[in-house]
Amino acid sequence: MVTTLDKGCYLLNGTTIVPDDAEASAVLGSHGVNTSREEAKENTIAYGILKAHNTSGNMDKLCVKFDKLTSHDITYVGIIQTARASGLEKFPIPYVLTNCHNSLCAVGGTINEDDHMFGLTAAQKYGGIYVPPHQAVIHQFAREMLATSGGMILGSDSHTRYGALGTMAIGEGGPELVKQLLGQTYDVDMPGVVAIYLEGTPKKGVGPQDVALAIIGKVFGSGYVKNKVMEFVGPGVKNLSADFRIGVDVMTTETTCLSSIWQTDDTIREFYDIHGRVGDYKELKPGDVAYYDGLVKVDLDTLNPMIAMPFHPSNVYEIAEVNRNAADILADVEKRAKVSFGDKVEFSLQNKLRDGKFYVDQGIIAGCAGGGFENICAAADILKGHFIGNDRFTLSVYPASTPIFMEVVKNGTAATILETGAILKTAFCGPCFGAGDTPANNAFSIRHSTRNFPNREGSKVQNGQVASVALMDARSIAATAANQGVLTPATEFDGELNKYKYHFDSEIYKNRVFDSHGKADPSVELQLGPNIKDWPKMVALTDNLLLRVVSEIHDPVTTTDELIPSGETSSYRSNPLGLAEFTLSRKDPEYVGRAKAVYAQEIKRRDDVPFNEMDPELADAIKTVLKDYPEVTSHNTGIGSTIFAVKPGDGSAREQAASCQKVLGGWANIANEYATKRYRSNLINWGMLPFIIDGEELPFKNLDYIFIPGIATAVKEKTENIKAYVVTGGALKEFNLKLGSLTDDERQIILDGCLINFNRVK
Structure with missing residues (x-):
């Protein structure tokens, strides 16, 4: 169950919630607290990080300088071209150029690989880091190699979220990265900070996407956290693994919040240690008396496997409810489709119901949300001993990085997945934005990815093509695959979900990633291609x-x-x-x-x-x-x-x-x-x-x-x-x-x- 408070609140010692109402003063006094609201606002984790990165001297009007930047291969060319046109000479802070969106080089002739060569030569010329295609999706590389507790990262991808690791990260359009490259600042009013108070422990079969969708379903429509920072606190945090926290955190983008941050503990310290960067960890937690502009309470014990039906991550139901009321819910989806598509296509999902069962056509576990180590291992445990069938249903699994891929090969879960008829693929963001695994016309795809907007799966309504995506957790996708496409919540799986030890192989990146270590080489010439064009001339605003x-x-x-x-x-x-x-x-x-x-x-x-x-x-x-x-x-x-x-x-x-x-x-x-x-x-x-x-x-x-x-x-x-x-x-x-x-x-x-x-x- 997810509930929201209709007012601000104090949080005492990280556990006691005191609503900011008429009785607040008396309750605070009974706890020996005489801290003012303004003083308590300064005791959030978010405030401390923003203060450390603010250059304005005014905490109401922030001018933020980030520690690191990150982009991928459909954003970094435009960013660097804009910065070059503005006088860029070198990257002043670490800037990672990953290649996880056009990494298949499948459309447009030579132009995708031209972009990659531009990225490599830019990293050499200006002093950056270049991650070749298929090595890692942008956010997994950032988690493994960039995040630091108390740090800030700006990325040109909306799912730039590393709060579970103690990094306040923000996804913005390219020009905001250009400003950082030119020594300018990210200017924003001090955002509100909303506590996401976790308590309890998820039941077996409930994964991070289930928790994330429950939160999104509660707060998106009301704008409860819009342009605010979501700060994850409470006794339930310690009951979640690092991968689980990461999986919830990356989906905070879909609430329209500005950023996210979590309290950190020994679980996150172990994550940094596994990745050979324990020095980048520090404990983060709110002060003894912290004030929040709102509170979302999440009772992890009560959450069940969830599904976000087309065409938005906030269109959330329990999977069991969809199975009970499929005809009515599918009719509602068809009405939503009418709003988006009009009469351009015939769209119906009623044929997904056969003999009282809801059949889906495709499953995808991929990218920054789904491709984590624990998600894949849990999916393998659920799939073990089953096969996905030789009919319409297909399943593809994309580990989020080559180190994760290597580990699932070594521990045998890759073999378990492959022998079911599923396919294991390299790190690639394509299924998340419509550039890979595009399903058949009128197909229904269930995905542990980030979004399910119209056409997000790659169909083209303007050409009479339409398909739809629902978001689910890897565990329930695996349960559905084990049931050969019949929509199934993972809580119906009666086997064991094992705990797998993760070993990070740093040599994979050392052997392939170009890292300038901050040293620019002006003698390198940028390698351009026929599709890489300068920005056209733009004129000043007229009277x-x-x-x-x-x-x-x-x-x-x-x-x-x-x-x-x-x-x-x-x-x-x-x-x-x-x-x-x-x-x-x-x-x-x-x-x-x-x-x-x-x-x-x-x-x-x-x-x-x-x-x-x-x-x-x-x-x-x-x-x-x-x-x-x-x-x-x-x-x-x-x-x-x-x-x-x-x-x-x-x-x-x-x-x-x-x-x-x-x-x-x-x-x-x-x-x-x-x-x-x-x-x-x-x-x-x-x-x-x-x-x-x-x-x-x-x-x-x-x-x-x-x-x-x-x-x-x-x-x-x-x-x-x-x-x-x-x-x-x-x-x-x-x-x-x-x-x-x-x-x-x-x-x-x-x-x-x-x-x-x-x-x-x-």
């Missing part, structure tokens, strides 16, 4: 803006996968204009053409073509604007596109969700709210205005023009309510927009047109 709405999305949440698809498009992330052709292709296929048409008028403006010689619709809009704003000219008024979405940006940290709009001439997003800080930051760093509009009734519609006078002045002067006008019926209809909180640097980045321009000006 006024005329925006055309080119897409209007009213889904409750719009994911980054819908803004710019993952999967096969990932091969083009080193080519800003090439990738931009896929923008919103799964959600609004007309977007790219409309955005390009608007951008063509902006190019004419920059070439001094008068407004009255441009597109007739635009010329008419300008004619209307000139009635009230005669000073408007092509020299002071930019032309751009914008989209409206209710709540955009859930999911990935990928900066391309914003940069692709920018290179197509986008100048703004308009939203009721932004799903994550990282997506909003990406917009800002690419010089796009992150507008907020209140209310469900929009004053504009798709293809309307919006005129925003004096926008540059409004940004400079921190205007709260920004006057805008819909150009309609030959008149201007006024409404208000807001930008929300922006740092001075963020305002200047928007004014300069993007982070690259900002750094060039500096």
